[in-house]
Amino acid sequence: MTSHMLTRSLDRGAAIFLAVVAACGILIPLSNLLLPAGSFLQVPTYLVALWGKYVCYAILALSIDLIWGYCGILSLGHGAFFALGGYAMGMYLMRQIGTRGVYGNPILPDFMVFLNYSKLPWYWHGFDMFWFAALMVLFVPGLLAFCFGWLAFRSRVTGVYLSIITQAMTYALLLAFFRNDFGFGGNNGMTDFKDILGFNVQAEGTRGALFMLSCLGLIVSFLICRAVVSSKLGKVLIAIRDAESRSRFLGYRVESYKLFVFTLSACMAGVAGALYVPQVGIINPSEFAPGNSIEAVIWVAVGGRGTLVGAALGAIVVNYAKTFFTSGVLAPYWLFMLGALFILVTLLLPKGIVGTFNAWREASKERRPAAATASAAAEDGVTEPKMAEKRS
């Protein structure tokens, strides 16, 4: 059944995307580790870490595209799930520091000693084990999304109202995590990480491995998203997006579908956050800032929602631009540029980069004479029945 779902979900664009991600995931760390420093083809370590960050953002963008592009749920609080996944990983990394902290306490992380904690809060137990932390990376964002979604979707909160309450959710978490007595390091968050699974997080080898894992995470997330959207469930999601009440009258329990896809998406965002934290070396409450979530939605809009590849591409393009522009003289104007980008994309490229490209390719295909259509369809190798019919 799984193999059937995989073959059905792979078209040429998806295959190219996966090949590129896999190639980057292998070649970039290898070039960093094997080639001599300063060589033309050697990727410097700081770039490996930076690009690793982009790849994590691409996973977050995919998770947003899954719910926004395919089910019409515009979450303006997805950064919260990303940050929660990040915190779960951060807690594991904090426990790994052990006696190497400033205060040398074998159990309590530095900030707890500093804040006069006498013992480890109950919710910190278990995070010294990687498997437990990894489970929490999925479970905590998933549980929050499930509870939040259960209440919101059952009460039929949709559209802009849902967007506003997701925004409120991430803001509430921001305020909570800022508090010192909340037990997650308050304002400063968690940093000074030493080891992950016994490897030094600062070491080049570990960074290369984390980059590789992030690319693997992106590939797996992409395959999961493709399998979901190309199944019949994907058709139901689009039906809900386009005509929610019609889907109800056909006998689909809309709230269950939304809940499923929202929870799945939150788990993916959590994984993205967990891969992000060891690469940037810090997690603090600013990750919950509403602005972050909105920025992530812009990546998806720029790349093209409802295309998956576009979401990942958008995340990488916009973040590359952000790095480029915020490091030069234009730095103070970055937010204006981001705002302008969003307005321009909305006005001129409502389908985003990939969406517009697809539409253009469809149109040029239709212009070609009928004879060419058959060969084009064959060369596409698309598994959709639409194409199969055309050939016959």
Next chain:
Amino acid sequence: MNVMDTRATSAMLYLDGVHVSFDGFHAINNLSLTLAPGEMRAIIGPNGAGKTTMMDIITGKTKPDEGTVLFDGVTDLTRLDETRIAELGIGRKFQKPTVFESQTVQDNLLLALNVDHSVKGTLFWRGSRAESERIDKVLETIRLTDARNRLAGSLSHGQKQWLEIGMLLAQDPKLLLVDEPVAGMTDVETHLTAELLKEINKTHTVMVVEHDMTFVRELGVKVTCLHEGTVLAEGTIDQVSSNERVIEVYLGR
């Protein structure tokens, strides 16, 4: 279609003393109506007579303030939501054709098929021969076989109306509620639609709301005229259209 033989207890649909008001406006007033199994009923009435509101009540979109709504003699529809009512076997075609525009004609029918509608069922769904045969049959019935791979949004208005009727067929409900099926159709299309509904009525109970009198006459079934949320007259089209109260309501007081 003989309508006098079955009543109340064995009724497919039974409405009694139904009231609905929106902010003091009484949309439905002491409405009582029975539909026998296998019957086709045409509902007429001027604008604001409560025809669509009545369908909203039957399909669970609107909850009545008081009154009884029974389906198949046993199920109280006022307690259930849209999804549950659809699962029980009540299908609805909307006044404004509502199809899934960004999906193909074939996929629209696939979505409507009355198979497993659970999240798990659709996630692990694999097409079966029986399903595609049913879709082929429906496509033939609604004359859209050649358009099966076109996006529903690119269909003409009349074709969309048919596609929506086709979705009802794929859903295969016990009771079909059809709201203004021939609105915006040409005379030929209207005639074909009447034929189609008569064909459907051989195996299903149907309730049709329609303004078009030629169409209602062509259906040749019992007619109920609603006015201000209550039944004004009931009988054959000739009886109803010669009723003085009906004429008064339609021509103005």
